[in-house]
Amino acid sequence: MLPKVTVGRHCCAQSTNPDNYRPLVGDALVDELKELARSLAGVRICQINATAAGGGVAELLGAEIPILQAMGVNADWRLIHGDASFFEVTKAFHNALQGADLDLTETIKQTYLDRDRACAEMIEGCYDVYLVHDPQPAALKHFAKANKARWIWRCHIDSSEPNPHVWSFLKPFIEEYDAVVFTMEEFRPPDLKASRVVFIPPAIDPLSTKNMELPEDVCKRALANAGVDLRRPLLLQVSRFDPWKDPLGVINAYRLVKEKRPEVQLALVGAMAGDDPEGWRMLETINTESAKDTDMYVFTNLTGVGNMEVNAFQRGADVIIQKSLREGFGLVVSEALWKGKPVVAGRAGGIPMQFPEAYQDYLVSDVESCAVKVLELLQNTEKRMSFGKAGQEKVRRRFLLPRLIRDELKLVKAVLSL
Numbered sequence: 001m002l003p004k005v006t007v008g009r010h011c012c013a014q015s016t017n018p019d020n021y022r023p024l025v026g027d028a029l030v031d032e033l034k035e036l037a038r039s040l041a042g043v044r045i046c047q048i049n050a051t052a053a054g055g056g057v058a059e060l061l062g063a064e065i066p067i068l069q070a071m072g073v074n075a076d077w078r079l080i081h082g083d084a085s086f087f088e089v090t091k092a093f094h095n096a097l098q099g100a101d102l103d104l105t106e107t108i109k110q111t112y113l114d115r116d117r118a119c120a121e122m123i124e125g126c127y128d129v130y131l132v133h134d135p136q137p138a139a140l141k142h143f144a145k146a147n148k149a150r151w152i153w154r155c156h157i158d159s160s161e162p163n164p165h166v167w168s169f170l171k172p173f174i175e176e177y178d179a180v181v182f183t184m185e186e187f188r189p190p191d192l193k194a195s196r197v198v199f200i201p202p203a204i205d206p207l208s209t210k211n212m213e214l215p216e217d218v219c220k221r222a223l224a225n226a227g228v229d230l231r232r233p234l235l236l237q238v239s240r241f242d243p244w245k246d247p248l249g250v251i252n253a254y255r256l257v258k259e260k261r262p263e264v265q266l267a268l269v270g271a272m273a274g275d276d277p278e279g280w281r282m283l284e285t286i287n288t289e290s291a292k293d294t295d296m297y298v299f300t301n302l303t304g305v306g307n308m309e310v311n312a313f314q315r316g317a318d319v320i321i322q323k324s325l326r327e328g329f330g331l332v333v334s335e336a337l338w339k340g341k342p343v344v345a346g347r348a349g350g351i352p353m354q355f356p357e358a359y360q361d362y363l364v365s366d367v368e369s370c371a372v373k374v375l376e377l378l379q380n381t382e383k384r385m386s387f388g389k390a391g392q393e394k395v396r397r398r399f400l401l402p403r404l405i406r407d408e409l410k411l412v413k414a415v416l417s418l
Contacts, residue, residue, distance in 0.1 A: 054273030222312035256371035337391030
C-alpha cells in the first residue's frame with residue numbers, strides 16, 4: 001500500500017471551508033465549486049506524487065485535499081517510495097523534460113521502471129480516479145492492475161522542448177493516460193498523442209499561513225529576529241535551491257545592485273525537498289557565497305523557516321526576485337504579487353502569465369537587466385506600490401485556489417463521463 005499523506009486541518013482550519021473564500025473570489029465560483037463537489041459524491045479520488053513537503057506540488061496538494069474533504073469529496077493523497085538512486089534519476093528526468101542533456105542508459109531506464117513497477121503493485125484498487133504528478137510516478141498506470149479507474153497525468157514542468165531521448169522513453173507511458181494536464185498550451189510537446197489534453201495553471205491558497213494577512217509588526221519582528229536590518233532595503237528570492245531557479249544569478253544581480261546601493265541586503269529562502277538531491281549541492285554552493293557577505297542571508301525549512309516566516313519575508317521585502325531560467329509556473333510569483341509586492345523575474349514558463357500587462361518589462365533575461373530593474377524599483381516607491389496593486393488584482397482574478405479546484409473537478413467529471 002502506498003503511504004497516505006494526512007493533512008491536518010488544524011494547520012489550515014480557516015481555509016478548509018470554501019465559504020471563507022467568497023470575499024476573495026466571489027459567490028459564483030464558490031457556488032460552482034460546491035455544486036461540482038456534490039455531483040462527485042461517492043467518487044473516490046487519489047492524488048499521487050513523490051514528496052509530502054518541499055515543492056510546489058506538495059504545497060498544492062496540502063491545500064487542496066482538506067478543502068475537498070470538507071466538501072464531502074472522497075480524496076486521498078499518497079506517495080510513491082524511492083531511494084537515492086531513483087530520485088537522482090527522476091531529477092535528471094525533470095531537468096531533461098526542460099531540455100537538459102542526459103545520457104539515457106539502460107541502467108537509468110531500469111532503475112526508473114523497477115521502482116515504478118514496485119510502487120504500482122502497492123496501489124489499492126479502491127479509487128475511481130488517480131491523478132499522478134510529474135515524471136517520478138509517470139509509469140504507474142502502465143504497471144497498475146487493470147480496473148475501471150480513470151488516470152490523469154499532471155505535468156508541472158515546462159516540457160515544450162524536452163530532451164528527445166528522455167521524452168521518447170516517457171511518452172508511451174504518458175499516452176496511456178485518460179487525460180494529460182499541462183500548465184499552459186505552450187508546454188505540450190508537439191508529438192504527444194493523448195486522448196484528452198487540458199491546460200490548468202496552478203494557484204495559491206490566500207488563506208494559508210503562507211499567504212494570509214499578517215500584521216506589519218509581526219513581519220518586522222520576524223525579519224529582525226532573522227538578523228535583517230529593518231532600516232535598509234531587502235531583496236528576496238524564495239525558491240527551491242535548483243539551478244533552473246538561478247540563485248547564483250540572483251546573487252550576481254544583487255552584487256551589481258549593491259555597487260550603486262551599498263545598503264541593500266539579500267535573502268534567499270528555500271525548502272529542501274526529499275526528491276531533489278541536486279538541491280543539497282546547490283545549497284552548499286550558495287552557503288559558500290553567502291559566507292563572503294554579511295548582508296546575504298540563506299534560510300531553509302531545516303533552519304526553522306516555515307510558511308509563516310516565508311510570508312513575513314515576502315511582506316517585508318522591498319523587491320522580490322524570481323530569476324528562473326526555466327519554470328513550470330512559479331507559485332512564488334503569485335505569492336509575492338498577492339502580497340502587493342513588485343517582482344523582477346525571468347521570462348520563463350508560466351511566470352509571464354502571472355504578471356500584470358503594464359509591468360511585463362520587469363521580466364528579464366540576464367543578470368544585468370535584472371539588476372537594472374531592481375534598481376529602478378528601489379528608486380521609485382510609487383511604482384513599487386502600483387505594480388504590487390496591479391499584481392494582486394490579477395492573482396485574485398486568475399490564480400487563487402478555488403479556481404484550480406474547480407478546474408480539476410470539472411476534469412474528473414469529464415474523464416468519468418458524468
